Amino acid sequence: MDNSFTNERTLKTGETLILRAPIEEDAKDMIEYLNIVGGESDNLLFGKDEFRLTVEQEAEYIKKVKQDPNMLMLLGIINNTVVSIAEIRSLGRKRIAHNSELAISVKKEYWGMSVGSAVMEELIRFAKDHELIKNISLGVKASNERAIKLYERFGFVKVGSHKDYFNINGEYDDEYIMDLHIDK
Ligand SMILES: CC(C)(COP(=O)(O)OP(=O)(O)OC[C@H]1O[C@@H](n2cnc3c(N)ncnc32)[C@H](O)[C@@H]1OP(=O)(O)O)[C@@H](O)C(=O)NCCC(=O)NCCS
Numbered sequence: 001m002d003n004s005f006t007n008e009r010t011l012k013t014g015e016t017l018i019l020r021a022p023i024e025e026d027a028k029d030m031i032e033y034l035n036i037v038g039g040e041s042d043n044l045l046f047g048k049d050e051f052r053l054t055v056e057q058e059a060e061y062i063k064k065v066k067q068d069p070n071m072l073m074l075l076g077i078i079n080n081t082v083v084s085i086a087e088i089r090s091l092g093r094k095r096i097a098h099n100s101e102l103a104i105s106v107k108k109e110y111w112g113m114s115v116g117s118a119v120m121e122e123l124i125r126f127a128k129d130h131e132l133i134k135n136i137s138l139g140v141k142a143s144n145e146r147a148i149k150l151y152e153r154f155g156f157v158k159v160g161s162h163k164d165y166f167n168i169n170g171e172y173d174d175e176y177i178m179d180l181h182i183d184k
Contacts, residue, residue, distance in 0.1 A: 070132075
């Protein structure tokens with residue numbers, strides 16, 4: 001699998017979900033998506049309209065991602081609408097390059113349709129097929145039961161926590177660190 005990755009599947013609801021790597025022309029839709037999704041839950045690192053990259057900066061980022069063999073970024077698309085953005089990337093330095101970080105979001109009206117599961121499957125497949133990656137790590141808000149359940153279903157285990165890591169308008173919450181180890 002490489003950064004030109006694309007895959008199509010039918011969800012249990014009958015919708016067709018396309019999973020593909022983004023191209024520069026997706027930048028505008030992706031920024032719109034991130035600004036909406038930021039406001040739909042308090043579970044991301046940014047809130048509504050707090051994703052501040054310009055279309056040009058986002059397009060530049062997409063270009064970099066496309067050339068990076070140690071990273072996969074995926075768009076989930078249903079009926080020409082971006083419904084999910086996710087990525088996995090291995091850490092840069094040689095001594096820790098076999099470790100990777102994963103991030104995922106799904107637009108709220110598409111929650112519970114197994115979009116998140118389909119995306120997780122592909123990100124984990126990328127890690128398993130990658131020549132180096134042996135660990136996948138992620139951080140999740142302790143109260144984000146839906147996400148934690150999804151990660152546990154894919155074998156992630158809680159390995160620690162950062163107390164009061166999140167400050168959502170004055171309300172603090174811990175961050176759980178969850179890992180999936182890949183035997184290679
Ligand atoms: C977490 C998220 C990615 C899940 O995506 P999704 O497309 O809804 O995921 P799926 O439909 O594949 O699976 C969700 C699972 O949570 C379960 N679930 C649904 N509602 C739930 C709830 N209130 N509490 C706990 N689990 C719940 C579902 O039953 C499903 O599990 P199952 O398939 O075993 O039944 C999505 O909710 C999201 O983007 N949330 C906001 C951003 C976010 O939290 N990102 C993660 C940051 S670490």
